[in-house]
Amino acid sequence: MDSTTPWMRFGALSAAALLALTACGNGNDNGNGTDANGDDAGDGETLTIALNGEEPYSWIDTETGEPTGATIAIAEEIFGERMGYDLQIEEEPTWGNLIPGLTNGHWDVVSAGMSINAERCAEAAFGEPELVYTTALLVPEGNPEGVENFEDLQGTDLNVVAMSGAIEPGWLEELGIEHDTVDSPDDGIDFVQGGRADVFALTAISLETMAGDIDGLEVTDSFIHEFSVGAHAFRSGDEDLVNEFNEHLAELQDSGEYLEIVSEFGFTEDEMPPSxxxxxQLCEEDPAELTEQYAQD
Structure with missing residues (x-):
């Protein structure tokens, strides 16, 4: 896809700054997929989209300076090509700032492959499922501690890190595994590479893409701790925008165009969610029951 949409890169916002933001960052007059006169959304209105620097979902290409990634390609196709918005794509490098920035109106949509769970659903609205995720561990080459999943980390004194605001810290806490958090995938990789951490837990495809070829590091085989599926995130109350997005998303998925678009970034049929x-369901039902129902070994 020709990436010609304007964008703006900015640094991480402090928690205090995020709390001070007001709903002035979106291009819609009422933020619900229609303008103040009730006309259809798009048609030259500006939609602000936040990305996070996690390959292969969404990141800024260092060579071109353009936003790219699987979720960005979908956002450009649906919001730009099909819904007619002018897109302003901004980078928020700190994962934990994505939902606060969304709920405080700094952007209209988060396009970062964010997993849907009950905690996040209490703060934001989600489009329908797009990509199924598995987890992996980044370790020193040779995996000297022989860790392959979270259970292997229990009862050890290993230095474990995960990304703040992501789903992995919650899982580690539930299992009683002591850990620290970092702000970004790059930080986690740097911690293991520099010897400040023994393990970095993150989405498997991200670790393979970002660190799989780095000398001295190794990515474990992927595993499923809890069935996890990502989607675009919206502000609560933006039902019209969510519903129109979902209509176009369903068209892409049913036609096979969705897989065709995201396959350019390494995603396969294995990452497509159950129809x-x-x-x-992901917002309201028991994660353990969903894992038992849908997870494939």
Whole structure:
């Protein structure tokens, strides 16, 4: 896809700054997919989209300076080509700032492959499921401690890190595994590479893409701790925008165009969600039951 949409790169916002933001960052007059007169959304209105620097989902290409990634390609196709918005794509490098920035109106949509879970659903609205995730561990080459999953980390004194605001810290806490957090995938990789951490837990495809070829590091085989599916995130109350996005998303998925677009970034049929799975299920149902129902070994 020709990436010609304007964008702005900015640094991480402090928590205090995020709390001070007001709903002035979106291009819609009422933020719900229609303008103040009730006309259809798009058609030259500006939609602000936040990305996070996690390959292969969404990041800024260092060679071209352009936003790219699987979720960005979908956002450009749906919001730009099909819904008619002018897109302003901004980078928020700190994962934990994505939802606060969304809820405080600094951007209209988060396009970062964010997993749907009950905690996040209490703060934001989600489009329908797009990509199934598995988890992996980044370790020194040779995996000297022989860790392959979270259970292997229990009862050890290993220095474990995960990304702040992501789903992995919650899982580690539930299992009683002591850990620290970092702000970004790059930080986690640097911690293991520099010897400040023994293990970095993150989405498997991200670790393979970002660190799989780095000398001295190794990515474990992927595993499923809890069935996890990502989607675009919206402000709560933006039902019209979410519903129109979902209509176009369903068209892309049903036609096979969705897989064709994201396959350019390494995603395969294995990462496509079950056709009967909904965002509402992921928001409301027991994760353990969903894992038992949908997870494939």
């Amino acid at each position: 009967d799975l909904t965002a509402q």
